[in-house]
């Protein structure tokens with residue numbers, strides 16, 4: 221198999237696990253966080269800056285690249301790795317999440333989804349076959365199966381119908397997959413219904429995917445419900461494949477996800493909030509536009525090894541935000557991503573040294589949501 225998960229150590233007290241993910245562009249340590257590069261760029265950062273902070277895999281969005289500049293163009297440019305000059309891992313989503321979020325702007329059929337481009341209003345179509353073909357054009361190490369993300373709340377009949385279709389679409393994705401040098405993950409759905417989650421986990425696990433993602437969580441449900449469904453779902457997933465919880469990226473959810481056996485996460489959260497002036501720290505979040513930082517000459521977080529904290533003060537960063545200087549976005553993006561990547565490394569170390577439960581307890585005790 222072109223993508224292979226190697227389990228290194230399981231925590232004795234929780235579901236947490238440390239492992240290695242072997243891909244065509246390197247072997248990466250799990251649990252991991254994947255920065256999101258929606259438009260073939262992690263906003264405001266260069267690949268070198270991402271290498272320096274220890275990023276391993278970045279995520280790119282098929283929906284956006286499909287509409288602009290087009291996946292044929294990227295294939296002709298030498299595929300996504302060469303186009304964006306990123307030599308490590310790339311995972312692409314299927315575009316499903318974005319087209320299903322369009323509401324009245326899209327029509328779902330068994331064949332696929334018809335929708336209007338947000339760029340020019342043109343009629344577009346995505347299906348399992350179209351999505352996999354687009355992702356093979358991009359040449360991502362890991363393509364994602366085309367699924368339907370069930371909104372929250374959803375009634376049982378809708379969730380059942382949708383989950384069954386996601387299973388049928390998963391088979392079509394497997395059949396559409398032609399590149400033996402690239403891998404693909406399946407996606408478990410089922411909404412907030414345990415019997416549907418179990419059926420979906422069994423259906424998707426029975427297909428020859430290289431890893432399994434848990435979709436349809438972190439879609440507006442309370443955290444306790446998300447953790448409950450997640451814990452239940454991972455019980456039905458095989459031990460020998462990577463597990464990826466989609467769209468989750470706040471530190472509290474990362475710890476709780478790792479504790480339930482998740483290996484991979486992605487989220488726009490750290491980069492998006494950076495552009496709003498929010499710095500992520502162990503105690504929670506800091507609004508860097510706040511007046512209390514006006515004469516604060518400490519780094520964003522004491523002890524942080526990122527370039528921003530090694531170099532600049534809170535007062536300077538606040539000044540940049542107040543002056544609407546672009547450097548503010550870059551500096552806080554660098555810090556937020558470094559913070560999360562280091563946080564994942566710390567969790568991995570804790571699992572390897574049999575201290576994950578202490579790590580989790582200490583972190584949650586000091587963290588304000």
Ligand SMILES: [Zn+2]
Pocket residue numbers: 520521524525526527528529530554555556558559
């Ligand atoms: Zn920092």
